[in-house]
Amino acid sequence: MPPVALQPSVWASLERSVDMGTVPPALLFAGLPGVGKVEAALALARALNCEAGPSSRPCGECRSCRRMLGGNHPNLRLIYPVPSPSSGKSEEKQQEEVEVALAEVLEARRIEKLFAFEPERIWPGRKASIQIDHVRSLKRELSYSLGEGNARVVVLAEAHTMTTEAANALLKILEEPGPRTHWILTTSRPGRLLPTIRSRCRAMEFEPVALEPLTEFLTSRLGAPAAQVRTAAAMAQGSPAAAVRLLGAGADVLAERDQALELWRAAQSGNWSAVERAVEGLRFRCYRDRGLVGRILRLWLLFVRDLLLAKAGLPEGQMANLDRIEAVRKTAAQVPWETLNARFAVLEDCLAAENLNVAPEVLLYSALTRLTQAPGPTGAASRQVS
Numbered sequence: 124m125p126p127v128a129l130q131p132s133v134w135a136s137l138e139r140s141v142d143m144g145t146v147p148p149a150l151l152f153a154g155l156p157g158v159g160k161v162e163a164a165l166a167l168a169r170a171l172n173c174e175a176g177p178s179s180r181p182c183g184e185c186r187s188c189r190r191m192l193g194g195n196h197p198n199l200r201l202i203y204p205v206p207s208p209s210s211g212k213s214e215e216k217q218q219e220e221v222e223v224a225l226a227e228v229l230e231a232r233r234i235e236k237l238f239a240f241e242p243e244r245i246w247p248g249r250k251a252s253i254q255i256d257h258v259r260s261l262k263r264e265l266s267y268s269l270g271e272g273n274a275r276v277v278v279l280a281e282a283h284t285m286t287t288e289a290a291n292a293l294l295k296i297l298e299e300p301g302p303r304t305h306w307i308l309t310t311s312r313p314g315r316l317l318p319t320i321r322s323r324c325r326a327m328e329f330e331p332v333a334l335e336p337l338t339e340f341l342t343s344r345l346g347a348p349a350a351q352v353r354t355a356a357a358m359a360q361g362s363p364a365a366a367v368r369l370l371g372a373g374a375d376v377l378a379e380r381d382q383a384l385e386l387w388r389a390a391q392s393g394n395w396s397a398v399e400r401a402v403e404g405l406r407f408r409c410y411r412d413r414g415l416v417g418r419i420l421r422l423w424l425l426f427v428r429d430l431l432l433a434k435a436g437l438p439e440g441q442m443a444n445l446d447r448i449e450a451v452r453k454t455a456a457q458v459p460w461e462t463l464n465a466r467f468a469v470l471e472d473c474l475a476a477e478n479l480n481v482a483p484e485v486l487l488y489s490a491l492t493r494l495t496q497a498p499g500p501t502g503a504a505s506r507q508v509s
């Protein structure tokens with residue numbers, strides 16, 4: 124199943140326009156990072172250039188399809204944001220720097236199973252934007268006539284990062300995009316694009332992928348154990364690439380969840396010396412693993428969410444912790460609504476603070492203190508975590 128299958132409504136609309144020959148010259152794909160926007164843009168480029176003729180079902184075997192899949196088709200240009208070149212260098216050197224940086228992203232994209240662009244991982248501490256040099260060289264390329272194939276496709280990923288210069292140059296290009304040329308801008312922050320650019324594009328909204336199809340997709344694609352995949356998919360909040368990253372590098376999502384629940388259970392039963400030991404250990408791990416506290420908070424949130432779903436008698440298909448369904452049902456029956464709602468609110472609050480540079484141990488203690496003080500009877504029921 125190709126990633127575009129996870130975006131059925133967007134893809135159906137694109138298929139119709141390919142088959143009718145009405146693909147707009149400028150498109151804007153908006154949605155969460157890693158939700159499949161660039162994948163869809165590349166699939167569209169393949170569909171338009173298949174040697175069997177433009178078709179929503181490209182053959183996948185002709186020379187054009189193969190070159191598209193290999194990422195080296197002359198009619199396809201994929202541009203990502205890169206750090207600004209060092210000032211004080213010659214224009215030539217600056218251009219070279221920008222090209223090298225772009226090649227780094229494309230290589231990372233080639234290696235990863237599902238790629239979500241995160242400049243922080245490639246160039247820590249540097250801001251990345253779409254550079255004027257890239258827009259200029261695209262403009263030059265577009266002045267040459269089309270060598271082979273049916274249509275030229277230019278993809279600008281995370282287009283909202285364009286520098287002002289680049290945005291103005293693009294605006295001029297979009298006024299006359301050129302024959303058989305399609306510009307596809309992808310963005311996770313459409314509000315940051317110049318309104319004048321937005322208004323020249325047909326916008327398409329990419330939705331977060333629901334838990335069931337995402338779990339199914341990841342299981343078939345990665346062959347990882349179902350319970351692991353399900354928890355990762357739930358934590359990824361609808362982004363296939365984020366789920367793949369969670370499952371990558373041998374990470375054991377379920378073990379992490381069990382540890383997180385164990386920590387909460389210790390706090391709930393008043394065993395604060397055990398909590399202290401655990402938090403001390405986590406504090407050190409956080410130096411190497413910056414996302415750790417966020418993941419723990421999200422695992423707690425997903426557990427409370429499952430309790431709420433179970434209490435409301437909603438279908439199990441939406442639950443993250445299906446492998447613990449018995450414990451979820453039992454706890455849901457014992458803990459009152461107001462306690463669950465209060466805990467949910469506490470965790471949402473803490474997750475919002477996660478990006479504010481709060482020290483990890485402070486965030487964990489604050490969450491645990493507030494979680495264990497959530498309103499409700501103080502008997503065995505509210506002490507129960509799972």
Ligand SMILES: [Zn+2]
Pocket residue numbers: 172173174175181182183184185186187188189
């Ligand atoms: Zn083909």
